[in-house]
Amino acid sequence: MNQYPLVYLDHVQKVYGKHIALYDVSVNIQPGRIIGLLGPNGSGKTTIIKLVNGLLQPTSGNVYIHGEVPSARTKQVVSYLPDTTYLDENMKISETLRFFQDFYKDFNVQRAYQLLNDLQLHPEQKLKQLSKGNKEKVQLILVMSREADLYILDEPIGGVDPAARDYILRTIIQNRRPNSSVLISTHLIADVEQVLDEALFINQGRILLHENTTVLRNQYGKSIDEIFREQFRMY
Numbered sequence: 001m002n003q004y005p006l007v008y009l010d011h012v013q014k015v016y017g018k019h020i021a022l023y024d025v026s027v028n029i030q031p032g033r034i035i036g037l038l039g040p041n042g043s044g045k046t047t048i049i050k051l052v053n054g055l056l057q058p059t060s061g062n063v064y065i066h067g068e069v070p071s072a073r074t075k076q077v078v079s080y081l082p083d084t085t086y087l088d089e090n091m092k093i094s095e096t097l098r099f100f101q102d103f104y105k106d107f108n109v110q111r112a113y114q115l116l117n118d119l120q121l122h123p124e125q126k127l128k129q130l131s132k133g134n135k136e137k138v139q140l141i142l143v144m145s146r147e148a149d150l151y152i153l154d155e156p157i158g159g160v161d162p163a164a165r166d167y168i169l170r171t172i173i174q175n176r177r178p179n180s181s182v183l184i185s186t187h188l189i190a191d192v193e194q195v196l197d198e199a200l201f202i203n204q205g206r207i208l209l210h211e212n213t214t215v216l217r218n219q220y221g222k223s224i225d226e227i228f229r230e231q232f233r234m235y
């Protein structure tokens with residue numbers, strides 16, 4: 001058992017040119033948790049995600065995954081869904097699964113086929129034949145079928161029918177690797193809040209709150225979406 005937190009951001013500051021994107025951010029993520037990284041456009045969500053992935057370096061402070069700075073080794077335990085498409089549109093769904101199987105030795109192809117079935121996606125369909133929402137589902141299934149310690153989802157399922165978002169997230173999250181954590185970045189709070197264990201509110205590069213969602217609901221007598229809107233008046 002690793003004695004370090006899964007993720008620890010230790011007084012992280014990130015500056016792009018003259019713009020300060022993150023001010024003194026400290027965050028601790030434990031195993032087995034579903035965390036919503038919630039904030040309006042430009043608040044610093046993607047910057048945090050890229051720092052955890054090792055795609056960006058902090059200007060000051062440190063990022064640790066299992067007590068180590070991000071490296072090729074830590075990347076093996078993090079499965080990342082970027083907010084852009086990266087798959088060849090001419091591939092069939094089944095070919096994307098083979099591609100992931102070749103690329104990631106921790107890819108669980110049985111889980112991927114099970115999830116495709118659960119979400120009623122046909123493996124022989126080509127990506128270019130799929131709707132935006134169904135393409136997002138395929139990407140989510142690919143990322144969640146790795147045996148990772150941390151799954152990072154940057155704006156997942158924004159194109160999916162709102163009525164189906166909760167079901168899709170729930171299905172995928174319930175089938176993830178046991179005791180892994182999921183960090184979900186979104187501004188669609190109402191659609192994800194039922195699956196969240198913790199809420200991390202961020203605004204203008206500062207963490208405003210990091211709390212258990214049940215504690216928050218009980219404390220305010222409101223949904224996470226309502227608390228977010230009322231407390232921080234971002235909308």
Ligand SMILES: Nc1ncnc2c1ncn2[C@@H]1O[C@H](COP(=O)(O)OP(=O)(O)OP(=O)(O)O)[C@@H](O)[C@H]1O
Nearest residue numbers: 016017019021039040041042043044045046047048
């Ligand atoms: N490469 C860059 N150069 C300069 N400024 C940047 C760069 N990347 C991000 N920023 C700025 O840093 C701030 C945080 O951006 P970030 O992409 O982390 O926000 P976000 O919360 O993910 O936003 P969104 O919800 O719109 O995706 C924003 O003000 C953005 O304009």
